[in-house]
Amino acid sequence: MSLLSDDYTRRALLEVLLVGALCGIVGVHVVLRRLSFFTMAMTHATFPGVVLAAIVGIDLLLGSGLFGIVVVLGVTWLSSRSRSDSSAAVGVVLSAGFALGVALLSAHAGFTRDLSAYLVGSVLTVQPSDLVKTAIVLVVVLAVLASVGKELVFGAFDRGGLVALGYPARRLDLLLLLLVELAVVSSVPAVGTILAVALVVAPAATARLWCDRIGPMTAVAVGLGMASGVLGVLVSERAEVAAGAAIVLVACAFFAGSALLAPHTLTARAPVPEEAR
Amino acid sequence: MSLLVEPFASPFMARALAVALLLGVVGGVVSVFVVLRRLAFVSDTLTHTVFPGVVVGFLVAGTNGIVWGALAFAVLSVVLLTVLSTHARITEDASLAILLTGFFSVGVILVSRRPSYTADLTAFLFGRILTVDMRQIVVTAILGAVALLTLAALRKELVFRAFDPAGAAARGYPVVALDLALNLVVALVVVAAVRAVGTVLVIALLVVPGAAARLLSDRLAAIVVLAAAIGALGGWLGLAASYQASIEHGLRLASGATVVLALVALYGVAAAVGTVRSSARRRGRVTP
Numbered sequence: 001m002s003l004l005s006d007d008y009t010r011r012a013l014l015e016v017l018l019v020g021a022l023c024g025i026v027g028v029h030v031v032l033r034r035l036s037f038f039t040m041a042m043t044h045a046t047f048p049g050v051v052l053a054a055i056v057g058i059d060l061l062l063g064s065g066l067f068g069i070v071v072v073l074g075v076t077w078l079s080s081r082s083r084s085d086s087s088a089a090v091g092v093v094l095s096a097g098f099a100l101g102v103a104l105l106s107a108h109a110g111f112t113r114d115l116s117a118y119l120v121g122s123v124l125t126v127q128p129s130d131l132v133k134t135a136i137v138l139v140v141v142l143a144v145l146a147s148v149g150k151e152l153v154f155g156a157f158d159r160g161g162l163v164a165l166g167y168p169a170r171r172l173d174l175l176l177l178l179l180v181e182l183a184v185v186s187s188v189p190a191v192g193t194i195l196a197v198a199l200v201v202a203p204a205a206t207a208r209l210w211c212d213r214i215g216p217m218t219a220v221a222v223g224l225g226m227a228s229g230v231l232g233v234l235v236s237e238r239a240e241v242a243a244g245a246a247i248v249l250v251a252c253a254f255f256a257g258s259a260l261l262a263p264h265t266l267t268a269r270a271p272v273p274e275e276a277r
Numbered sequence: 278m279s280l281l282v283e284p285f286a287s288p289f290m291a292r293a294l295a296v297a298l299l300l301g302v303v304g305g306v307v308s309v310f311v312v313l314r315r316l317a318f319v320s321d322t323l324t325h326t327v328f329p330g331v332v333v334g335f336l337v338a339g340t341n342g343i344v345w346g347a348l349a350f351a352v353l354s355v356v357l358l359t360v361l362s363t364h365a366r367i368t369e370d371a372s373l374a375i376l377l378t379g380f381f382s383v384g385v386i387l388v389s390r391r392p393s394y395t396a397d398l399t400a401f402l403f404g405r406i407l408t409v410d411m412r413q414i415v416v417t418a419i420l421g422a423v424a425l426l427t428l429a430a431l432r433k434e435l436v437f438r439a440f441d442p443a444g445a446a447a448r449g450y451p452v453v454a455l456d457l458a459l460n461l462v463v464a465l466v467v468v469a470a471v472r473a474v475g476t477v478l479v480i481a482l483l484v485v486p487g488a489a490a491r492l493l494s495d496r497l498a499a500i501v502v503l504a505a506a507i508g509a510l511g512g513w514l515g516l517a518a519s520y521q522a523s524i525e526h527g528l529r530l531a532s533g534a535t536v537v538l539a540l541v542a543l544y545g546v547a548a549a550v551g552t553v554r555s556s557a558r559r560r561g562r563v564t565p
Contacts, residue, residue: 031368031371034368034370034371035370036318036368036370036371036373036374037317037318037321037370037373037374039374040318040321040374040377087315087316087317087318088312088315088317088484088487088488088491089488090317090318091317091318091320091321091480091483091484091485091488092484092485092488092541092544094321094480095478095480095481095484095485095537095540095541096481096537096538096541098477098478098534098537099478099481099533099534099535099537099538099541100534100538101534102403102478102531102533102534103530103531103534103535103538105531106529106530106531106534107528107529107530119398119402120385120398194325194378194381194477195378195381195382195385197374197377197378198374198375198378198379198382201371201374201375201378202374202375202378204371205371205372205374205375208371240390241386241389241390242385242386242388242389244382244385245381245382245383245385245386245389246382246386248378248379248381248382249379249382249383249386252375252378252379252382255375256379
């Protein structure tokens with residue numbers, strides 16, 4: 001493998017393996033709880049955090065993580081108001097966050113080059129420190145899920161039951177949102193803010209097509225996330241196209257193929273879902 | 278007051294203002310339906326799926342091809358959306374997210390093959406409202422008129438379907454066709470706005486005015502008028518603010534993003550007004 005002789009390719013492959021595993025694990029919960037649009041808003045609203053962190057010169061992960069917490073609180077507050085439903089609230093926060101990021105960047109010099117790196121990622125310029133951070137985040141997420149994973153799954157399927165049994169349901173919800181934010185922020189160097197949602201949602205949704213149990217679904221999602229990352233980097237090297245977009249396209253191709261081939265889809269199509277009425 | 282008028286003395290700013298007002302009014306009216314039907318995520322998906330169309334149109338026929346490419350991909354993604362939403366096993370939001378990022382990646386990959394990668398990407402994503410020409414204003418006006426006329430013709434059916442989908446289906450209205458029509462109207466706005474504000478910021482035009490107007494009124498007709506006014510006002514204030522900051526204070530603010538921030542600020546004002554009014558009503562007395 002002459003490909004692996006380059007330092008930067010090796011680092012890129014390691015990064016996408018880590019990010020793929022991380023997003024696969026978190027993605028299972030996002031898909032089960034239908035948080036895709038929320039994740040989308042997080043990725044967009046994290047963008048000004050990334051820009052601010054870069055301008056001020058503090059750590060990217062820290063800056064955007066803090067900003068993400070503000071976003072989470074903003075969405076929860078807006079959607080708790082009587083008249084606006086949560087999807088409009090998420091839409092407002094999403095556009096506000098993105099516009100703020102663009103305005104901040106445009107006020108700063110070097111507009112276009114930095115911008116595209118944040119938007120669509122540049123995995124080939126990943127630094128060893130990024131790798132260490134992603135690994136730490138992965139360990140943290142694994143530790144959190146090892147301790148409260150069961151409660152989180154319980155909450156996804158039967159929130160009323162969780163509350164009735166005396167679990168702190170609101171705090172658990174918030175914890176999960178923070179995990180999603182961590183995964184999103186960690187994948188920014190690899191795939192950028194716009195496409196991070198794909199690495200979170202696509203592998204988990206693909207796994208859902210094949211599996212009915214959480215354990216196997218998580219394993220398949222992690223495998224698909226890692227495979228999408230590696231294949232995407234290889235394709236982008238061969239075809240000389242943007243790496244982040246190639247990774248996402250591979251993940252989406254897995255989903256499209258599974259939607260056509262998975263055994264469940266035909267039998268599950270019979271009942272008309274509520275949304276389609 | 279001169280702060281709000283003076284920037285538009287130069288022809289390029291006047292043209293930018295014309296496009297911003299047009300898009301504000303059309304986007305405002307459409308956003309009411311987006312908010313009523315909770316289509317915020319669908320709209321966001323459409324803004325991203327149109328992106329590869331913009332790129333393909335540009336590669337094939339230059340700047341004049343952008344609208345046609347965008348239109349073709351808009352129709353394609355609206356059809357895919359409507360098909361995917363009938364798929365039972367995957368929830369609608371997950372399939373939307375995948376459709377959105379998949380299409381968007383195709384656009385990024387196509388752009389990344391070009392030598393002027395980053396500059397092109399920025400122009401496609403954020404638009405260039407300051408360089409619009411007369412022809413573009415006409416195209417925007419035509420697309421906007423088609424969108425508004427469609428909404429006007431179908432308004433009764435669309436409102437019925439929004440509030441009582443089961444009732445509309447039982448009365449024999451073609452619900453799927455109505456959904457398709459509304460999605461197409463949203464797509465038309467995206468296509469109309471794509472060259473001016475770019476694909477990423479259109480979502481603000483399609484959600485924020487309607488959400489803000491909804492906070493101020495309960496009557497649909499009033500909400501539509503308010504949303505159109507908020508959309509237009511946001512465009513005007515945003516352009517003026519971006520001009521003043523860039524020319525007078527040496528702070529370069531991207532015009533598209535400033536328009537969006539102005540819209541969000543108006544949403545904040547609407548939220549404050551709505552809160553004060555509803556708490557006054559609840560307590561039965563006027564509070565400051």
